[in-house]
Amino acid sequence: MDHIPVADGYGFTFPPVPYLSRLDYDSTCPFSEYPSRHGLSTEAFLRLEFGQEGRSAEEIAAFLQTWLFFGLLSCALEVPVQSSDFVDYGQHPPVLTTRDALPRYLKRQRQGDFSNDKRTVRILDEARVYVRCLQDAQEAGSELVPPSVLLSIMVLGATLETILHDAYWATHDESRTKTYDWGTSVLLKDQLLQRGWCINDISRLYSTMSVPAVLYASTIPRREAIPKEAHAACSEDGCVARTIDEETYQTAHVCRDPQSCEILESPLDMVKQVLDDGDIPVLNISLSNDKYELTASSNKTTKYIAISHVWSDGLGCIGKNELPVCQIARLYRLCRGLHDFVYNKIFTANVFDIYSGLSETPASDIFSLSRFRGRKKQQQQQQQEEAAPPTVSLWIDTLCVPRPKDYRRLAIARMSATYALASKVLVLDSEMLALPQSRPAAELLIRMLGTGWMRRVWTMQEGALGSKHLYVQLADGGGVLDVQRALVRMRRAAGDNKTTTNDPGAAVVDRDTVVFFGELERVRDAHATQGFALSGYQRRVGDKHKNERHEGAMAGALATALRALEGRATTNAGDAYLCLAGMVGLGGDAVxxxxxxxxEGRARALLARLKYVPKGIVFSPGRKLDAAADQRGYRWVCASFWESKVLLLPDQTRERARFEPADGGLRVEYPGFVLEPLAGPLSPAYFLFQHRETWFKATYDAACGSSPQELVDAADDDEQSPPQLGVVCSRSEVVQHGPRGSHTPAALVALLEGRKKSLLGYLDREGNEQVWCRYICQLTLSTPQPGDFERGAAVGKAGRPSWGSDGWKLRSVVIPQVWYIS
Structure with a gap:
């Protein structure tokens, strides 16, 4: 796995991977048949039964490396593999190395005929299932292969999947926000913790990036302003290390003598007047006779830089709108430095490169340069500015959001517009401020995923809506990271075929680094559709097309925004809904x-304004809204809706579900089952059911807050008691072939009697039968182990739903089913 780059200058390396294999993989043998040819049972493997025919632990480990590493490589690339090409015999004992050999094999594969992409996808999917089984066994205390060997298989699988996808199966899809899931590594997690990463940051890395990029991150030591021990109370769901206490919070000084540093108050009368006029207040800082003066104006007359920061770094102020002069001077200096940085970047851009697409500088920026009258006049103007320092215009919450509730409401309602309309957004984070500009862009961007700035809810809205002109302040005086420019370069590198084959590890890291920031761009684009001007085509089709496009974009933005907010913190829980509304493109009135x-009513108030939601949101775990009569249509909604987790499979990133709570609830299309009456009451943890010859274990979400039987009783319908149960499954291949070692999200529902000529009737527009049901709880479908049948769980059979005169019947056609979930 040493084809993955290491962050330079820190002295960290990857754990060595021992070479265990005793023979080369037989390239004539199909991947799925290799175990049986060696007398091993894959079915027993999937059931986590690893007493493989009396073989020793060393023999089993050697076989697994041959099959899951060398066999995967050979079958995925469709070339014979000599294992000795990947062994460093200079080490004692010999270790596995991919640095030189993997690029060679990728080039060899590219020169051949590679067209059977479905077969390769199937091989990679199968290998991922077995890898997850090894991880489950490791968690259960059965270590079949050394942790570094398992990690090397995960890294290889994720590398092949990403490289082959982008090179052959599709163009690089920047909307594909779900990275391929090869699980998590205990070894890698321990390394990240040792480097100073918070457990919450590690969870975010895994949910955003593939294993190779996380491996690269494990060589980046953190440089937070707080000690590692401060993260002792943090969890995967949130970081509490930098939570502020409003009773003891103090604004920080950046001068040598805080006692003699003056305090400057915001010009609140001007700020309030701008808010009353319906505009965004802009703070103007001018310097005259070594004195700083503050005034306020409207965004309609003043271009401004929006400052994005976290209060734990000391730029906040409790109870007042004021900052010390040293902080005002610092903001003034940083904003001037950003202006000079952007001007120099535009002016030095090569015009030919811009028009040929080889430059990261947008042509629009060059057009803005034409307003000036040549370089000489620019230099003269700069000299004049140095003689008479210009006014710096910016927006920062500490000074531009008044404390009185009415004005605070006006300012917060325009928060999304504040960052979307800013000419530049400047991120100030204490960790990034200590880093030199000379560090690689990939390192800086990955490090950003773990900063205090990245852990907050409000800053996610600010970064997303300002992503087109997002800059991060670094050290070295005027050091600035231009995020957009860095992303353009990394996209280009990740999409370059030569880079892909010559340095596949760097290509994968670049591609994955782009993924998260690409999500922020999707939020910005959805927000921009709120007030977009109608083109000629759109004028012809009218407002209906405009509204439909906007509502569809809002559903995609909601999926991205929920993922962006996952695991992030806010001082006031209700603020997250305000951010969410702004990020999906709802206007200031809605906010x-x-x-x-x-x-407690903000989740419903937000959803009431949405016509579509992400399709996979129905599988989100967590406690739900109370199943009261007035909650019908909302039973699937998480009580803390902004913490919902949206399931995004690689082929479902754009899919949405229609939400009409007054007429059936949430309409989704997924495969699923109808359950025959179970033998015995629902047990507290799980139940078992059989479809054809395949058994499923359905585990309840532990966070649902009530026992499963209580939830079923609460969903009881007057027309049918007890209710018939059904299972909505997120993946059709699981319905057809079983879990096969995977853990698949699903939902338990109570079926309602078929509705005669309702508003939608028996069939939808495409002729699909509809299932009307009520949400019970989230499930996880997996393969049951022998001991699961011995613990008294409820057991039953299942089939596909089909409504007839005698009620719900069972059939076995594996097609998406229309479900109306209330």
């Missing part, structure tokens, strides 16, 4: 209405 809604 203001949410501001005036009690926190």
């Amino acid at each position: 203001g209405e949410l501001f005036g809604t009690p926190v």
Whole structure:
């Protein structure tokens, strides 16, 4: 796995991978048949029964490396593999190395005829299932291969999947926000913790990036302003190390003598007047006779830089709108430095490169340069500015959001517009401020995923809506990271075929680094559709097309925004709904209405404004809204909706579900089952059911807050008691072939009697039968182990749903089913 780059200058390396194999993989043998040819049972493997025919532990480990590493490589690339090409015999004992051999094999594969992509996808999917089985065994205390060997298989699988996808199966899809899931590594997690990464940051890395990029991150030591021990109370769901205490919070000084440092108050009368006029207040800082003066103006007349920061770094102020002069001077200096940085970047851009697409500088920026009258006049203007320092215009919450509730409501309602309309957004984070500009862009961007700035809810909205002109302040005086420019370079590198084969590890890291920031761009694009001007085509089709496009974009933005907010913290839980509304493109009026809604009602108030939601949101774990009569249509909604987890499979990133709570609830298309009456009451943890010859274990979400039987009773319908149960499954291949070692999200529902000529009737527009049901709880489908049948769990059979005159019947056609979930 040493084809993955290591962060330079820190002295960290990857754990060595021992070479265990005793023979070369037989390239004539199909991947799925290799175990049986060696007298081993894959079915027993999937059931985590690893007493493989009396073989020793060393023999089993050697076989698994041959099959899952060398066999995967050979079958995926469709070339014979000599294992000795991947062994460093200079080490004692010999170790596995991919640095030189993997690029050679990728080039060899590219020169051949590679067209059977479905077969390769199937091989990679099968290998991933067996890898997850090894991880489950490791968690259960059965270590079949050394942790570094397992990690090397995960890294190889994720590398092949990414490289082959981008090179052969599709163009690089920047909307594909779900990275391929090869599981997590205990070894890698321990290394990240040793490097100072918070457990919450590690969870975010795994949910955003593939294993190779996380491996690269494990060589980056953190440089936070707080000690590692401060993260002792953190969890995967959130970081609490930098949570502020409003009773003891103090604004930080950046001068040598804080006692003599003056305090400057915000010009609140001007700020309030701008808010009353319906605009965004802009703070103007001018310097005259070594004195800083503050005034306010409207965004309609003043271009400004929006400052994005976290209060734990000391730029906040409790109870007042003021900052010390040293901080005002610092903001003034940083904003001037950003202006000079952007100007120099535009001016030095090669015009030929811009028009030929070889430059990262947008042509629009060059057009703005034409407003000036040549370089000489620019130099003269700069000299004049140095003689008479210019006014710096910026927006920062500490000074531009008044404390009185009415004005605070106006300012917060325009928060999304504030960052979307800013000419530049400057990120100030204490860790990034200590880093030199000379560090590689990939390292800086990955490090950003673990900063205090990245852990907050509000900053995610600020970064997303300002992503087109997002800059991160670094050390070295005027050092600035231009995020957009860095992403353009990394996209280009990841999509370059020569780079892909010559340095596949760097290509995968670049591609994965781009993924998260690409998600922020999707949020920005969805927000931009709110007020887009109609083109000629759109004028012809009218407002209906405009509204449909906007509502569809909002569903995609909601999926991305929920993923962006996952695991992030906010001082006031209700603020997350305000951010969410702004990120999906709802206007200031909607945000203001949410501001005036009690926190417990904000989830419903937000959803009431959405026509579509992400399709996979129905599988989100977590405690749900109370199943009261007035909650019908909302039973699937997480009580803390902004913490919902949206399931995004690689082929479902754009899919949405229609939400009409008054007429059936959430309409989704997924395969699923109808259960025959179970033998015995629902047990507290799981139940078992059989479809054809395949057994499924359905485990309840532990966070649902009630026992499964209580939830079923609460969903009881007057027309049918007890209710018939069904299972909505997220993946059709699991319905057809069983879990096969995977853990698949699903949902338990109670089926309602078939509705006669309702508003939608028996069939939808495509002729699909509809299943009307009520949500019970989230499930996880997996392969049951022998001991699961011995613990008294409820057991039953299942089939496919089909409504007839005698009620719900069972059939076995594996097609997506239309479900209306209330």
